[in-house]
Amino acid sequence: MPRRRILLVDDSRTVLLVERMILARGDYDVITASDGAEGVEKARAEKPDLVLMDVVMPRMDGFEACRRIRADAATRGIPVILVTTRGEAPNVEQGFASGASEYVTKPIDGVELLAKVKSCLGA
Amino acid sequence: MSHATPRPPATHVQLEGVNQRLAEMIDSLRKGRERMLASRAGAESGTPVPGAPAEQREVELRLRARVDELEAQQQRACEELVEAERQLTHFAALFAALRQLHEATTHAAVLDAIQEIVVNLVGSEELVVLEAERGGALRVARTFGLEPAAFEGLRQGEGPLGEAALGPAVLAAPDPRLGALGGRACGGAGAPAPTAVVPLRAGGSAAGAVLVYRLLGHKPRLGPSDLDILELLQLHGALALRAAPREGADDARR
Numbered sequence: 001m002p003r004r005r006i007l008l009v010d011d012s013r014t015v016l017l018v019e020r021m022i023l024a025r026g027d028y029d030v031i032t033a034s035d036g037a038e039g040v041e042k043a044r045a046e047k048p049d050l051v052l053m054d055v056v057m058p059r060m061d062g063f064e065a066c067r068r069i070r071a072d073a074a075t076r077g078i079p080v081i082l083v084t085t086r087g088e089a090p091n092v093e094q095g096f097a098s099g100a101s102e103y104v105t106k107p108i109d110g111v112e113l114l115a116k117v118k119s120c121l122g123a
Numbered sequence: 124m125s126h127a128t129p130r131p132p133a134t135h136v137q138l139e140g141v142n143q144r145l146a147e148m149i150d151s152l153r154k155g156r157e158r159m160l161a162s163r164a165g166a167e168s169g170t171p172v173p174g175a176p177a178e179q180r181e182v183e184l185r186l187r188a189r190v191d192e193l194e195a196q197q198q199r200a201c202e203e204l205v206e207a208e209r210q211l212t213h214f215a216a217l218f219a220a221l222r223q224l225h226e227a228t229t230h231a232a233v234l235d236a237i238q239e240i241v242v243n244l245v246g247s248e249e250l251v252v253l254e255a256e257r258g259g260a261l262r263v264a265r266t267f268g269l270e271p272a273a274f275e276g277l278r279q280g281e282g283p284l285g286e287a288a289l290g291p292a293v294l295a296a297p298d299p300r301l302g303a304l305g306g307r308a309c310g311g312a313g314a315p316a317p318t319a320v321v322p323l324r325a326g327g328s329a330a331g332a333v334l335v336y337r338l339l340g341h342k343p344r345l346g347p348s349d350l351d352i353l354e355l356l357q358l359h360g361a362l363a364l365r366a367a368p369r370e371g372a373d374d375a376r377r
Contacts, residue, residue: 014223014239021215025208085248087341105341107246110212111205 004121005029007046009039009065010054010083015106019052019083022110026117036060040068043075050120052104052113055084055095063098070099079120083108213348216244220355224363230370233363234265240356241335242267245349247318249336253288254364255279255329261288262331264369269336273314279329287320288332293353295319295345319345321353325361333360 006028008019016032023030031046033039036053037060043051051069055062062082069075079101084091087105095103102116158179223236234252241250249268253261261277278285283303287294294301296318305316319335333356338345345353 012239012243014219014236015243017219017222018212018215018244021218022212025211085242085246085339087339105339106243107216107342108212109209110215111208114208 003027003029004049004123005031005046006117007031007033007039007042007048007051009033009036009042009051009057009062011035011057012054015054015083015108018108019113022108022113023117025110026114028117036062036065039065040072040075043069043078044072047075048078050117051078051080052083052117053080053100055082055086055091063094066095066098066100081113081116081120083113213351216348216352217355220244220352221359224356224359225366227363228367230364230367233360233367236363237333237356237360238265238267240352241333244352245319245335245345246339246342247335247337248339251334251336252331253277253334254331254369255289261285264331274334284320284334288322288334289329290320290322291324293319293321293350293357295350295353297344319353321357321360323357323361323364325358325365328361330361330364 004027006023008016008023008030009032010016010019011034016034020030020032031042031048033042035057039051039053039062040060042048053062053065057065060068062084066080066082069078069080080099081102081104082095082100083104083106084095085106092103101120104113104116220236220240223239224233227233227236237252238250241247250266251263251269251271251274252265253274254264256262259279259281261274261279263271263274263277266274277288280286280289287300287304301316301318301320303316304320305314315336317334317336318338319333321333321335323330323332333353335353
């Protein structure tokens with residue numbers, strides 16, 4: 001089975017580093033983007049198996065980026081997990097309304113993240 | 124040289140005898156199979172097999188006890204794996220915090236790193252970074268989610284916040300001393316007390332302090348791993364600020 005590719009989208013280098021280290025324990029290749037607009041572009045160009053998307057980002061937030069990924073026929077099947085500091089119910093609802101497959105709150109719990117990644121990848 | 128004696132042809136009586144023994148063997152095998160199936164069913168359902176010999180029931184009980192033991196071991200292994208995963212995530216967070224602080228080559232980048240660590244690794248979107256300046260002032264170097272005006276005019280070692288900012292150790296909720304750091308001490312009568320005060324200290328000198336206020340809504344309290352990050356920030360935040368002084372600033376160390 002080919003290694004799965006995961007696109008990490010976050011404007012925080014700290015978070016990208018933590019996510020990368022958590023995912024290194026699985027059999028995944030990782031690509032990164034530092035805001036929503038770059039995330040949408042990379043999702044289209046790289047066709048990853050999964051996207052981990054921050055919500056609060058410059059240029060384009062994670063909700064909008066998620067909507068655009070869902071609106072594009074080339075990327076609409078890619079699962080998107082929102083990873084955010086905004087864990088309140090209205091934000092979670094907004095996340096799912098924008099097409100997110102899952103929702104993970106920061107600070108990241110590695111056990112939860114890996115479980116949701118595996119679940120979204122059907123592994 | 125020996126010669127094999129040819130076997131005499133089987134007589135009718137001999138064949139009947141063989142046939143009888145075969146029938147007995149088949150019957151014995153059939154009964155054995157039935158016992159085995161009953162035993163397996165009993166083991167799966169957890170009920171003893173009626174009529175099974177005492178020795179066999181004893182074996183079954185031992186086997187069931189062994190299965191229970193193996194299941195308990197498997198459960199413990201799963202719990203240990205989850206705990207190991209949490210520890211690895213914690214080490215990853217500590218490593219990321221250290222790397223971000225020491226990779227920052229400008230003063231603004233160090234402040235960005237401190238902010239990122241508090242927001243993303245500790246879990247608060249309300250923070251203030253104060254820097255110790257020559258002359259005793261505590262300059263508001265960065266605020267996030269809070270108005271800077273509430274923290275202006277603080278002085279090193281003066282008033283509850285000024286004293287806590289120069290303290291020897293991290294103060295974190297539920298430490299009762301934090302209760303004295305809200306209200307009139309800072310920001311007016313209704314101002315909340317901080318959740319944590321992190322004096323930035325290296326080599327015995329104070330570089331400033333990080334004040335952490337309300338935690339994210341889904342985070343009920345600070346845990347041991349948060350304290351590790353805040354303690355890391357205490358030393359390495361100070362070292363990083365010292366290594367990347369503010370452009371045009373005097374040596375701010377006390």
